Amino acid sequence: MRPEIKKIVIDPEFGNAELPHRIAEKLALKPEFMTKDELLDEIRRNPGEDLFKTAKKMLFFTENKGRFLKKCPGSKGVVCCNYYTINSVTGCPYDCSYCILQHYIGNNPFITVFLNKEKAIEEIVSFLAGNRFLRVGTGELADSLALDHLLDESGFFIGELSKRSLFDRVQFEFKTKSAEVERLLEVKDLYPDSNIVAGFSVNVPRFSAHEEPGTATLEERMSAARQLQAKGVKVAVHFDPVLMLDELFNDYMQLIDSIFSRLDPEKIAWISMGGFRHTLALTETIIERNPQSLLLRGEMFPSDSDNKLRYLAFLRRRFYNAFNGRISRFFKANPPLYMCMEKAFMWSDMKMPFPEDVFRNNK
Ligand code: SF4
Numbered sequence: 001m002r003p004e005i006k007k008i009v010i011d012p013e014f015g016n017a018e019l020p021h022r023i024a025e026k027l028a029l030k031p032e033f034m035t036k037d038e039l040l041d042e043i044r045r046n047p048g049e050d051l052f053k054t055a056k057k058m059l060f061f062t063e064n065k066g067r068f069l070k071k072c073p074g075s076k077g078v079v080c081c082n083y084y085t086i087n088s089v090t091g092c093p094y095d096c097s098y099c100i101l102q103h104y105i106g107n108n109p110f111i112t113v114f115l116n117k118e119k120a121i122e123e124i125v126s127f128l129a130g131n132r133f134l135r136v137g138t139g140e141l142a143d144s145l146a147l148d149h150l151l152d153e154s155g156f157f158i159g160e161l162s163k164r165s166l167f168d169r170v171q172f173e174f175k176t177k178s179a180e181v182e183r184l185l186e187v188k189d190l191y192p193d194s195n196i197v198a199g200f201s202v203n204v205p206r207f208s209a210h211e212e213p214g215t216a217t218l219e220e221r222m223s224a225a226r227q228l229q230a231k232g233v234k235v236a237v238h239f240d241p242v243l244m245l246d247e248l249f250n251d252y253m254q255l256i257d258s259i260f261s262r263l264d265p266e267k268i269a270w271i272s273m274g275g276f277r278h279t280l281a282l283t284e285t286i287i288e289r290n291p292q293s294l295l296l297r298g299e300m301f302p303s304d305s306d307n308k309l310r311y312l313a314f315l316r317r318r319f320y321n322a323f324n325g326r327i328s329r330f331f332k333a334n335p336p337l338y339m340c341m342e343k344a345f346m347w348s349d350m351k352m353p354f355p356e357d358v359f360r361n362n363k
Contacts (some may be wrong), residue, residue: 002180003093003146003214005055007112011036011062011333017115020061022152036062042343043109052102052289056093056214059150062112064088068120069127072140077305078341081355084127085140086120088153089113094141094177097211097290098241101141103281111142111149121160128169137361138294139175139199154187158194167193173236173269175199177208177215179224188231197237197269198228202259204251207243207294218255222262235268240275240340244311244319245298252319253326260330270358271325274340275316277308305343313346320350 003234008024008031010017012116013142015033024031034042039060055170064087072083092101113159129135138144138153148154154174161170172195175186184198201219208215225235240250276295278286280302286293300309310316320339327335336358339346347354 001200001214002149005029005059005093005147005150006057007059008032009039009058010061011035011060013114014061014063017061017083019113019115019151020059023059026150036060039110040107047109050131051109052095054089055105056095056111058110059147060110061115063116064114064119067123068114068117069123069136076341079339079347079355081338081340081359082135084134084136085138086124086138086157086204087114087141088117088120088138089147089151091141093146094143094212094214096177096213096215097286097293098276098278098282098295100282101288102285106335117156118160120157121164124161124166125164128166133169133171133329135171135173135358137173137175137197139173143176143178144174145176145184145198147178148174148180148183150181154184154196155190158187158196160192160193162191166193167195171197173197173199173284175201175236175238177201177212177221179216179220181224181228182340184233185227185231188228188233188238192232197234197236198225201226201238201240202255203241204243204248205253206251208250211290211293211295218258226264229264229267230276232267234267235263235290238274238340239323240272240274241300242273243276243294243318243321244315245294247317248294249322251280253322256323256326257319260327265331265335268336270336271327272338272340273320275311276320277303277310277341279308283309286316292328301314303343313349316342316346317349320346324350324352 008029010020010031010033012033019208068086070085072085205218229235286295300311301308338355338358
């Protein structure tokens with residue numbers, strides 16, 4: 001089911017921008033005009049029953065005064081995979097129990113959509129003046145596709161790359177927990193030579209059902225992934241966050257079987273696995289908002305380098321090895337598998353090819 005949007009607010013400076021008016025018309029909503037401060041005031045005076053629910057149903061259109069293109073911040077002491085992100089939207093209609101965006105809701109109780117995206121394209125062009133290739137995605141502070149039927153981010157970015165003949169120099173990933181691929185399929189039809197990767201974040205169904213409210217089911221995500229593969233779009237699979245609990249071990253093995261028995265391994269760009277890691281502040285949020293969460297089970301310890309809590313190394317090794325072995329059954333050669341936000345010692349323990357090798361083969 002598509003997320004519900006109940007309110008459209010436009011920064012008065014951009015009152016005539018076409019996109020928000022088009023979306024308002026599509027949703028039969030009357031757009032309102034407010035500055036960010038005015039909107040914040042209004043929401044603080046009337047947050048509704050639950051501020052989170054209010055925030056996730058509201059789109060605020062304005063400009064981004066900062067940079068769009070950034071290197072993925074990663075974490076101190078972990079192996080970097082050289083990924084770049086474009087934050088053209090911040091905020092998300094979903095409400096995952098582990099989402100870091102929960103911390104920003106007080107200052108940004110809405111989904112912000114930036115209207116000056118041409119600037120992001122200029123930043124890409126200037127990056128390419130000094131670099132041969134860019135691997136980039138929009139899914140760091142938002143779900144890339146959950147609202148694509150309204151925002152048409154895929155059409156915009158791929159269309160602009162086409163105008164500049166950049167398909168051989170930019171690989172664009174749309175990372176999602178939705179099955180919202182209608183527009184992406186059209187975009188691939190329009191630009192058959194585009195270098196698009198559709199990244200699906202996945203987890204065991206009994207976790208997703210309770211802790212990723214609003215997102216598509218595994219069945220729906222896999223059906224969307226198959227449609228994309230049939231159209232020639234490469235698919236990525238992200239196992240993140242992996243909850244390294246004994247009680248979920250078999251569920252993860254079944255999850256792997258169920259995914260890779262349905263997808264074409266030849267059309268898988270890459271696969272990532274990342275054990276659940278989080279800040280102490282996020283623990284407090286989880287306790288407050290989701291006291292029954294599976295995220296709170298199991299022992300976790302603060303890391304020396306980035307102070308984030310992680311499962312103990314022996315447990316991470318056990319799960320990563322099991323994932324690697326099980327996923328490998330579906331591939332003739334080594335699967336294009338890497339670990340997300342893992343430390344150098346874990347890479348050497350696991351004897352896995354470093355990210356550059358995984359990505360070099362998938363340009
Ligand atoms: S889909 Fe991603 S951005 Fe959206 S709530 Fe979940 S973790 Fe956060």
